[in-house]
Amino acid sequence: DTAVSQTPKYLVTQMGNDKSIKCEQNLGHDTMYWYKQDSKKFLKIMFSYNNKELIINETVPNRFSPKSPDKAHLNLHINSLELGDSAVYFCASSQDPPASQPDTQYFGPGTRLTVL
């Protein structure tokens, strides 16, 4: 019954590796997002996708690439992981297309990434 799910919940890896985090939503929403939460609990938006089009990219390094195989999934691929990538990553979704008034976003449980 989980509305927005993420896997894995925890991810520990070495510097330089490539990893992916998966996100799925069963709400039938049009837009999905990725957020990064830093050590001070501050959430920053990284990407959003609507109809398989990237509509926001907040100065995120190009080592991060979102991939959306269909409307219900938005996966986050990270290449050449760095120590500073350690954080909790949250996926979210909302109903509205980008041109309309923004709607409530529903969040996944988060993925804690630790880069050693």
Next chain:
Amino acid sequence: KQEVTQIPAALSVPEGENLVLNCSFTDSAIYNLQWFRQDPGKGLTSLLLIQSSQREQTSGRLNASLDKSSGRSTLYIAASQPGDSATYLCAVVTGANNLFFGTGTRLTVIP
């Protein structure tokens, strides 16, 4: 650039008390403001959304107000319970659904 501040950073209250959490933002050109609750390991839960044209929203024991002109919002929690213990985040939404979050208020309700 939009900046969102929440005060206090942490708050402890005895069970049953009413409390107010504060949120301020620097750019009043917002579409709406949302309050979230964050529980460890459970991600974020959306509590209330106030459209820019509204002044308040209520859901159960929660009441959120918005004064867009002064760049302020408050979240009022009535008759607090231990289960209310969590981190509360406010976020303002600008064009293209950009969500700017505050740093949160960690609430502890003591039984």
